[in-house]
Amino acid sequence: MRHIVRLEGQDHAAALSGPVNDRQLLLDGAALAASLVRKAGSSAALQVAGTSFGLHIAGTDDRLFVWLDGEVYEVAVLEPLAVHARQAGAATGLEARAPMPGSVVALPVAVGDSVRAGDTLVIIESMKLEVALKATQPGRVAAISCAVGRNFEKDAVLVMLAAEGSA
Numbered sequence: 001m002r003h004i005v006r007l008e009g010q011d012h013a014a015a016l017s018g019p020v021n022d023r024q025l026l027l028d029g030a031a032l033a034a035s036l037v038r039k040a041g042s043s044a045a046l047q048v049a050g051t052s053f054g055l056h057i058a059g060t061d062d063r064l065f066v067w068l069d070g071e072v073y074e075v076a077v078l079e080p081l082a083v084h085a086r087q088a089g090a091a092t093g094l095e096a097r098a099p100m101p102g103s104v105v106a107l108p109v110a111v112g113d114s115v116r117a118g119d120t121l122v123i124i125e126s127m128k129l130e131v132a133l134k135a136t137q138p139g140r141v142a143a144i145s146c147a148v149g150r151n152f153e154k155d156a157v158l159v160m161l162a163a164e165g166s167a
Contacts (some may be wrong), residue, residue: 001105003066004076005076006074006076007075008073008074009117009134009136010119012028013026013027013029014022015030019034019077023093027125032048032049032050033048033049034049036128037077043056044056046068053068055067055068058127059100060099060100060154063075063099063100064076065099065129065131068131068135072130076099091119094137094160094161094162094163095109095157095161096121096134096135096159096160096161097156097158098124098156099131099133099154100154101126101151102124102126102127102152103124103125103149103152104148104149104152104158105125105130105148107122107123107144107146107148108122108123109121109122109159110141110144111142111144112140112141113140114139114140115138115139115140115141115154116135116138116155117134117135117137118135120134121134121135121158121161122159124152125146135161136162137163139161140160141160141162142161145157149167
């Protein structure tokens with residue numbers, strides 16, 4: 001099955017093909033030999049093109065946070081209609097929503113701050129994994145609906161941005 005995944009803000013066409021013991025990862029048209037072996041809890045071993053990586057996975061079926069070699073990567077499995085809508089300009093990207101339930105660890109922005117795409121808006125903790133939610137586009141912090149140490153539910157809007165140039 002073909003999926004559209006977002007990795008570090010970039011969308012990629014991805015699919016797994018072949019029998020379980022001889023899988024290929026098709027990523028943006030390139031075919032790579034791949035296997036994923038789940039271990040206890042959220043641990044797994046990923047082997048791609050002959051190189052093995054230890055990793056930890058947290059999140060939901062459509063939005064994952066993957067710890068790999070000391071770095072955390074967000075991987076979102078996107079709905080094709082949502083991708084189409086965003087490409088048509090329907091989605092604004094002005095909300096930082098909670099990808100899973102958790103608590104706020106740090107809030108490095110304040111209302112009125114200007115941010116660039118990639119700037120950290122809020123750092124959350126869920127299932128012992130810290131994740132930085134980042135701005136997907138430039139803007140100004142319009143509202144903050146969370147506080148350090150407070151809990152939130154999945155999909156809660158934590159930080160709202162106003163587009164550049166808006167009042």
